[in-house]
Amino acid sequence: MHTDDEFDFDVTVVGGGPAGLTSALYTTRLGLDTLVVNRGGGRAAMMRDTHNVIGVGEETSGNEFLQMAREQVESYGADYVRGFVEDAAPLGDDPADGFRVDTGDDEYTTRRLVLATGFSDERPEPPLPRTGMGLHYCLHCDAYMFVDESVYVMGTGDSAAYVAMIMLNFTDEVDILTRGEEPTWSDDTAEMVENHPVDVIHEDITGMSKDDDGWLESFEFEDGTVREYKGGFPMYGSNYQADLADALGLDREDSGEVAVDDHGRTSVEGVYAVGDLTPGHNQIPVAMGEGAKCGIAIHMDLRAFPRSTDDIAELGPVSASDVPAISPDLMATAVAHEGHAAGPRAAAEDVEGEAPADD
Structure with a gap:
């Protein structure tokens, strides 16, 4: 051992x-x-x-x-x-x-x-915007960015459908893009999608446009249609x-x-x-x-401490030579650190405070 x-x-x-x-x-x-x-x-x-x-x-x-x-x-x-x-x-x-x-x-x-x-994260096939400029992986982080904007969700499973419906809490323009694949979500999820104002776009993406800053502006689809989006979420696992x-x-x-x-x-x-x-x-x-x-x-x-009663019975009481249990390197770093009670910050506070009395 x-x-x-x-x-x-x-x-x-x-x-x-x-x-x-x-x-x-x-x-x-x-x-x-x-x-x-x-x-x-x-x-x-x-x-x-x-x-x-x-x-x-x-x-x-x-x-x-x-x-x-x-x-x-x-x-x-x-x-x-x-x-x-x-x-x-x-x-x-x-x-x-x-x-x-x-x-x-x-x-x-x-x-x-x-x-x-x-x-x-599994990435869908291009064409795609840059990550963080129209391609986003965290609804809880980024939904705020798309309040009252047009949003897409890519995917065919239950997670894609649910994220699309959740985004209706933030905007009234939400599309699910299946990229030419058939949806695999459950019958229950399909009924939910049908009863929410979410469009399901089945055609694959053939092109996209960006603004001068590189942010996504729109996708072009196989049928020739163009849809504008500010951003969206791929949900592929x-x-x-x-x-x-x-x-x-x-x-x-x-x-x-x-x-x-x-x-x-x-x-x-x-x-x-x-x-x-x-x-x-x-x-x-x-x-x-x-x-x-x-x-x-x-x-x-x-x-190391407190030493249990069983360990005390086996090893004996804790002696002064046993403490502290911190390694010499960590001790030296801690004592010199600005966050230590005796470190540079404490010294600066002493300078700013009342001067010590003369002997």
């Missing part, structure tokens, strides 16, 4: 999106040596603007948001590696033995593993980035997500999953909340 100092890290997070970075933020600030391995890209990185994240304005792009988050996590002492995790596996039969993480170039051992690998989850034997839901409890624990002890890889709303604030709960749960699982 490994001892704590035999591990390279307490926690390794695979994925550098909002969920993964928030997990790393919490584990690092709660005294656990943390590594983030991120291959780059992802759904959040595709955002032209940031919506629904309180305190973050529309002018912030996804890449800017993620860069600020990464810098914040690193400032607290987490390690960040740009790379692709090719394999992850237990080091032994006991979860306490930890895990091996292989990036191809390097190999790390870790006590706990967090998967935040997300999913990618999701590809979960779950190769590592499958290699580790994690249970998955019928719909493809990794099954987790309310704190991100998976069916394999010591492995957690957060964000778009798990069930729930695919929203940045939701992902951040999942990351926070996961980070706190890992802290509670791994923290």
